[in-house]
Amino acid sequence: MKSLSRSEWTLLACIMVYSFIPAVGGLIRVLELAGGPAIAPENPRALSDPFPITLHILTSFLFCIVGALLFLPSIRRHHRATHRAVGRIIVIAGGISAASGLWMTHTYVFPGDLQGNLLYWVRMVLGSLMIGLIVWAVIAIRSRNVFQHSASMLRAYAIGQGASTQAILGIGWIVIVGSEAMGSMRDGLMVFAWGLNLLVAEVLIRRLL
Numbered sequence: 001m002k003s004l005s006r007s008e009w010t011l012l013a014c015i016m017v018y019s020f021i022p023a024v025g026g027l028i029r030v031l032e033l034a035g036g037p038a039i040a041p042e043n044p045r046a047l048s049d050p051f052p053i054t055l056h057i058l059t060s061f062l063f064c065i066v067g068a069l070l071f072l073p074s075i076r077r078h079h080r081a082t083h084r085a086v087g088r089i090i091v092i093a094g095g096i097s098a099a100s101g102l103w104m105t106h107t108y109v110f111p112g113d114l115q116g117n118l119l120y121w122v123r124m125v126l127g128s129l130m131i132g133l134i135v136w137a138v139i140a141i142r143s144r145n146v147f148q149h150s151a152s153m154l155r156a157y158a159i160g161q162g163a164s165t166q167a168i169l170g171i172g173w174i175v176i177v178g179s180e181a182m183g184s185m186r187d188g189l190m191v192f193a194w195g196l197n198l199l200v201a202e203v204l205i206r207r208l209l
């Protein structure tokens with residue numbers, strides 16, 4: 001990693017800070033489900049069906065944190081074997097993260113305040129799209145289409161990082177309004193966060209790729 005430039009270290013640090021809440025909050029949940037202290041807000045769905053959420057948290061952690069390495073130009077250019085090895089892990093982790101997200105969306109019993117129709121359908125569509133984009137990125141790189149490969153991975157990453165934007169918007173809402181967003185307002189904020197991430201991904205694709 002000696003060859004990383006200053007701006008790449010800065011990018012990595014920004015992604016780590018940005019991903020901090022869902023990444024660390026998720027690991028705290030996994031510890032709780034493994035018998036540790038209950039620090040995270042109560043989640044009865046996780047307690048009654050811990051397998052998909054544990055799988056989801058661990059694979060999402062890999063996808064968001066380790067996946068950041070895939071976007072560093074010097075690793076892409078000078079350490080191709082590392083890029084390929086990390087890429088394989090991330091493709092599997094991202095696929096399982098999205099599939100377990102879909103599984104929970106459909107099978108967990110949510111109170112209306114935490115998941116209404118809008119959030120249900122957006123989760124189903126974006127979770128499926130994330131899997132499709134990862135598969136498309138693999139197909140593209142096998143045909144040596146680097147632009148399509150990078151653009152698809154960036155779009156999939158933007159969907160995955162929706163969890164971070166949702167956490168930040170959720171906290172911002174509490175700070176401004178004084179209470180947690182619930183019901184259709186919460187659904188709207190979650191969907192808005194994904195929309196924002198996808199918009200940023202499109203801007204980056206047009207400017208940087």
Ligand code: HEM
Binds near residue numbers: 114128
């Ligand atoms: C790849 C990035 C993602 C990260 C870092 C992430 C993070 C998390 C975390 C930490 C939890 C546990 C929340 C808790 O402990 O209460 C969770 C739950 C969940 N995630 Fe994700 N997630 C990601 C992607 C997705 C996607 C793409 C979907 C949509 C298909 C999704 C749907 C869900 C659902 C339905 C739950 C259960 C929520 C609940 O029971 O309240 N996640 N996610």
